[in-house]
Amino acid sequence: MSAAQTSLRLAILSTLCCAASPALAKAAPDPYVPAGKAVNCIQTSTIRSTNVRDDRTIDFVTGASRIYRNTLPNSCPSLGFEKRFLYKTSISQLCSVDIITVLQGGPGLSRGASCGLGKFQPMQKTPK
Template sequence: MRTAAALLIAAATAACSPQGPGETLPVAPAAEATGPAVNCLGLTRFNTTRIRDDRTIDFVGGAGSQVWRVTLPNRCSGLKAAGTFTYETSLSQLCSQDIIYPLQQIGGSWQRMGGCGMGPFVPVTLAK
């Protein structure tokens, strides 16, 4: 299986949950859709990610000129705080039905937190 990070360690408890009553999430930078959502994105189409909050990830490629925004169907606790995540796929693409795992550094080693479901990839232009 292919992985985004070589660090795959024992998983902690599940971290995905719907937004609770009265709980607000930080607002991700505004973005305008530039085309229809796609279910999968080739791993070579992006070279970095920007975790905007516990539900929003921008996948960036083309020297920053191409951005696909994924809005997770549920809040992924600790994703923004972790600042990084890993995933496993046997394909050469990441898809909306795949699971991501926030990574947390504990005492010099990386721990994989509970998995969170992805969503579709929407091509966007970010507001300046």
């Protein structure tokens, strides 16, 4: 094989390897910073939505667009992938001693890992 053929093969192989490599997604910067002291509980009646950020972090959006970030003490398998969970509480508050359960998709919803919550840290938008 000639040097030209070898160079051509290496160029083609290099191009194929690069084309097959997945693009690395850059994580969006966190738009929030802590705003005050963490609390043990939030009122369930004020929770409007949730944003699962990863396997350990959930942002709870409450009335008046207040954000409470809960950083779980341990990673919760599949939480960041599924981005959905359920909780049960016998009182009108969701607290750091409560457990969430990941909901897994498929032909129906099934229960996945159950994980403990941490404290609820009030957050605010980063000043621009």
